[in-house]
Amino acid sequence: MTTIAVLGAGKIGEALLSGLLSGGRSPDELLFTERYEGRAAELTKQYGVRAVDVPTAAVEAEVLVVAVKPQDIDPVLAELAPVVSDRNLVVSLCAGLPTSLYERKLPDSIPVVRVMPNTPMLVGQAMSVISAGKHAKQQHLELVEELLSTVGEVIRVPEAQQDAVTALSGSGPAYFFYLVEAMIDAGILLGIPRNVAEKLIIQSAVGAATMLAETGTHPVILREAVTSPAGTTIMAIRELERHGVRAALLAAIEAARDRSQELGKAHEG
Ligand SMILES: NC(=O)C1=CN([C@@H]2O[C@H](COP(=O)(O)OP(=O)(O)OC[C@H]3O[C@@H](n4cnc5c(N)ncnc54)[C@H](O)[C@@H]3O)[C@@H](O)[C@H]2O)C=CC1
Numbered sequence: 060m061t062t063i064a065v066l067g068a069g070k071i072g073e074a075l076l077s078g079l080l081s082g083g084r085s086p087d088e089l090l091f092t093e094r095y096e097g098r099a100a101e102l103t104k105q106y107g108v109r110a111v112d113v114p115t116a117a118v119e120a121e122v123l124v125v126a127v128k129p130q131d132i133d134p135v136l137a138e139l140a141p142v143v144s145d146r147n148l149v150v151s152l153c154a155g156l157p158t159s160l161y162e163r164k165l166p167d168s169i170p171v172v173r174v175m176p177n178t179p180m181l182v183g184q185a186m187s188v189i190s191a192g193k194h195a196k197q198q199h200l201e202l203v204e205e206l207l208s209t210v211g212e213v214i215r216v217p218e219a220q221q222d223a224v225t226a227l228s229g230s231g232p233a234y235f236f237y238l239v240e241a242m243i244d245a246g247i248l249l250g251i252p253r254n255v256a257e258k259l260i261i262q263s264a265v266g267a268a269t270m271l272a273e274t275g276t277h278p279v280i281l282r283e284a285v286t287s288p289a290g291t292t293i294m295a296i297r298e299l300e301r302h303g304v305r306a307a308l309l310a311a312i313e314a315a316r317d318r319s320q321e322l323g324k325a326h327e328g
């Protein structure tokens with residue numbers, strides 16, 4: 060049995076705990092640390108998972124998953140450094156933070172794996188992208204893959220691509236939620252009741268996502284199949300092009316990539 064401790068049980072830490080439990084892990088195999096006592100008590104009540112301190116986590120758990128905001132990493136590394144040992148694997152979910160930061164602040168040879176997950180982990184549909192640090196071996200990557208495959212899809216990339224990955228799939232769900240929100244507003248503009256507009260747009264999103272995932276057909280082909288000559292869809296597409304929506308997406312994702320790089324640079328030694 061591999062015990063996993065989540066250090067920082069906020070949105071993504073809770074999604075991981077909840078996803079691992081739904082994926083069949085027992086609460087006894089999970090631990091977490093959380094700086095807010097009320098939040099810790101709430102999570103223990105809801106999931107039956109024990110809140111501990113960092114030294115206890117390092118002794119009782121083999122896998123230590125860091126899930127605090129990148130800006131909060133320094134105290135966590137300071138607490139971990141004296142207690143972590145080579146029986147631990149450190150897994151970082153933090154946007155922007157390179158494995159070299161952990162390698163510099165923790166004792167020699169501690170294996171580190173960097174992961175960019177996303178919140179659909181809550182429903183077993185995460186996209187988790189993993190990269191090995193200097194001391195992480197094949198067996199460590201395989202262990203992380205095994206853990207995360209219970210809560211969604213997992214792929215490996217070289218660490219140099221992680222800032223771009225963060226902008227694409229880490230933040231990706233937010234862009235889809237934003238689009239859905241805007242399309243529901245369009246329904247309101249056209250006089251459709253909100254509950255009906257929500258149903259129409261959410262089911263269209265689910266249907267479109269299922270077609271993309273299940274048919275393997277290129278999105279251009281799927282979009283063309285909806286776009287009839289002189290029909291309704293092409294009128295909408297012309298407006299999207301006129302308003303530069305494609306260029307806006309390219310610029311938005313580039314800005315997110317740049318921010319991920321900046322978060323890493325803020326911790327350069
Ligand atoms: N929210 C998202 O969609 C995604 C977040 N991430 C990454 O996951 C990490 C966590 O993000 P969120 O869950 O959104 O943030 P959050 O703010 O919801 O959660 C962070 C949690 O860590 C706790 N915390 C902070 N310092 C602590 C300490 N020293 N000891 C114990 N607990 C401590 C906070 O009280 C909070 O509950 C970030 O580094 C973020 O970049 C990665 C992918 C997606």
Ligand SMILES: O=C(O)[C@@H]1CCC=N1
Pocket residue numbers: 154225229230
């Ligand atoms: O916005 C953020 O910084 C985090 C990282 C990826 C998704 N949310």
